[in-house]
Structures are given as C-alpha cells and as structure tokens.
Amino acid sequence: MSKALEGHRARKRFGQNFLQDEMVIDAIVEAIAPQPGEPMVEIGPGLAALTRPVAERAGHLHVVELDRDLATRLETANEFAGKLTVHRADALQYDFGALSRELGKPLRVFGNLPYNISTPLIFHLLSQLDTISDMHFMLQKEVVARMAAAPGSKAFGRLTVMIQQACKVIPVIEVPPEAFDPAPKVDSAVVRLEPYSESPWPVLDRSTLNHVCHMAFHQRRKTMRNNMKKLMSAEELESINIDPTVRPETLAVADFVRMANWITENDRTI
Incomplete structure (x- = not known):
C-alpha cells in the first residue's frame, strides 16, 4: 500500500x-x-x-x-x-x-x-x-x-x-x-x-432474454409449462423443441435464446 x-x-x-x-x-x-x-x-x-x-x-x-x-x-x-x-x-x-x-x-x-x-x-x-x-x-x-x-x-x-x-x-x-x-x-x-464478436446463440433482444430467464427461474422447482404460461403455451414451447414438462435448469443456453427470439418475433407483450 x-x-x-x-x-x-x-x-x-x-x-x-x-x-x-x-x-x-x-x-x-x-x-x-x-x-x-x-x-x-x-x-x-x-x-x-x-x-x-x-x-x-x-x-x-x-x-x-x-x-x-x-x-x-x-x-x-x-x-x-x-x-x-x-x-x-x-x-x-x-x-x-x-x-x-x-x-x-x-x-x-x-x-x-x-x-x-x-x-x-x-x-x-x-x-x-x-x-x-x-x-x-x-x-x-x-x-x-x-x-x-x-x-x-x-x-x-x-x-x-x-x-x-x-x-x-x-x-x-x-x-x-x-x-x-x-x-x-x-x-x-x-x-x-x-x-463474443458473434455469439454462438444470437439473441434479437437481450432484455427479452433476461425476462424469459427471470420467468423461467423464478420458481425453479416448477416446470417450464407453469413458469412460461404467461408468455408461451405448452404447444408453443413444443413448436420450438422445448419440452414443457422439464425444469428450467435442464435446458441449455440455446433453448432460452430460442424462446426469447420466438417471443420477440411474435410480438408477445412482456
């Protein structure tokens, strides 16, 4: 010092x-x-x-x-x-x-x-x-x-x-x-x-990704169907290859980015 x-x-x-x-x-x-x-x-x-x-x-x-x-x-x-x-x-x-x-x-x-x-x-x-x-x-x-x-x-x-x-x-x-x-x-x-100069998982809107993560992990013991129901239905999750019956920590970074980009592209209110 x-x-x-x-x-x-x-x-x-x-x-x-x-x-x-x-x-x-x-x-x-x-x-x-x-x-x-x-x-x-x-x-x-x-x-x-x-x-x-x-x-x-x-x-x-x-x-x-x-x-x-x-x-x-x-x-x-x-x-x-x-x-x-x-x-x-x-x-x-x-x-x-x-x-x-x-x-x-x-x-x-x-x-x-x-x-x-x-x-x-x-x-x-x-x-x-x-x-x-x-x-x-x-x-x-x-x-x-x-x-x-x-x-x-x-x-x-x-x-x-x-x-x-x-x-x-x-x-x-x-x-x-x-x-x-x-x-x-x-x-x-x-x-x-x-x-990254170019992310392996490009996201359209980082604030949407943050919101998706907040929703998904707010109640970690619940399934994605329950945690994401205000943003996406179980059928919509399945349409982008997300199993609605799993817990959030079992998914990968790419899965969360895919959800965020789907929400942005479909103009879902967050």
Whole structure:
C-alpha cells in the first residue's frame, strides 16, 4: 500500500474488502496481462493493490471510484502522477461506452467487485459489451460457479444464461478469505469474461432474454409449462423443441435464446 492510501478504513456501505496477498495479486495481474498502451479500466481500485502493477505495465490506467476519500488519495498520490485518470462515479451508472469512444478502442475492464453489487454491475456491463474487449473480476466463488455452470446443475440459472450467451467464461484462480482485509465470510474467485464478436446463440433482444430467464427461474422447482404460461403455451414451447414438462435448469443456453427470439418475433407483450 502506498503512503497516500495508508489509514483508510474499509467502509461496509461500499462493500470494501481490500486485497493484500502479494502472491494472489501477482497471479491476477499475470492473468490480466496488461500491455503498454491498452485502454485499461479498473472498477473500485480500493487501496491500489491491482492498480499499481497494472498501471506500471500499461503505462496509464482509468479507475472508477465511488468513495470520495479514496478518489482524492489516488488523485494526489505522487506514485500515480501522469499514470492515472480517476473517474469519480458509481460504476453501476457509469457510461463505459462513452469512455471507449473517447479513447477510440474497446476497453479492458477489471476489478475486485463489491459482493453486494457484483451481479447488477455485470448486467450493466453486458448492456455495453460492444465497447469491451475483456473483463477480469474478483467475485464470490459461488457467483463464478453460477457463471460457468453447465445445464443440469443447481448453479445453472439466469446469470449463467445471460453471461454465457454473450461471453466465454473462464475461471482463473480461487482466493481464500485471508487474502483480504477485512477477511470476507466467503471464498472468492477470479473469472475472465471474453465477449463474443458473434455469439454462438444470437439473441434479437437481450432484455427479452433476461425476462424469459427471470420467468423461467423464478420458481425453479416448477416446470417450464407453469413458469412460461404467461408468455408461451405448452404447444408453443413444443413448436420450438422445448419440452414443457422439464425444469428450467435442464435446458441449455440455446433453448432460452430460442424462446426469447420466438417471443420477440411474435410480438408477445412482456
């Protein structure tokens, strides 16, 4: 930690858990592999555990930080002079697309995400994927498992479908609680998300896909016939090769995309 950042206490309202294990930090930076001149963007730099080595490798780094105290400390730290652009913003509201257009390149986004906002933040980024080349995030191990889940597993759900439709999911490293200060009560993991230039399962409208997933997984123990009845009849499900008697987690990403596209093409109100 730099002297400029010493004395900052983690704030529960921001979900702050600061990474401090040097071996874990090195492994994450190696996985990210920043190159000189690349448009790197860090969400929630915290005490700069990843900020410092990535800025050194890339030459310059953009950071999005909501905590005003940390933002000020980063802006005034001599070690980051000329290497850091601090965006004082809530990442959930931040326009990553505008930054990409300003820089003229797709962004490489990374961060140790606060657990309390990780899923909505990833959904926010999914809406701007055409301006992102890859993402590396520290998340709850359980969330990474859901992202990478295969059909038929208990972890398979809405997050799985929404992420896998848009990105290749690559678990990178598992991280124990003691790697952080304060130590969280859960295990963590780093995942790499690589947006597809062309998805294997093209979707006509991502918001419709999200709604289909929400309907399908809202009551996981019920069949697709029951869960989808407000949008599609059993006969309509069968017409696109969806068995209405199965539970949602037994289907594949392609099945959910097929339902979403059918709903869009048939102008069903959602």
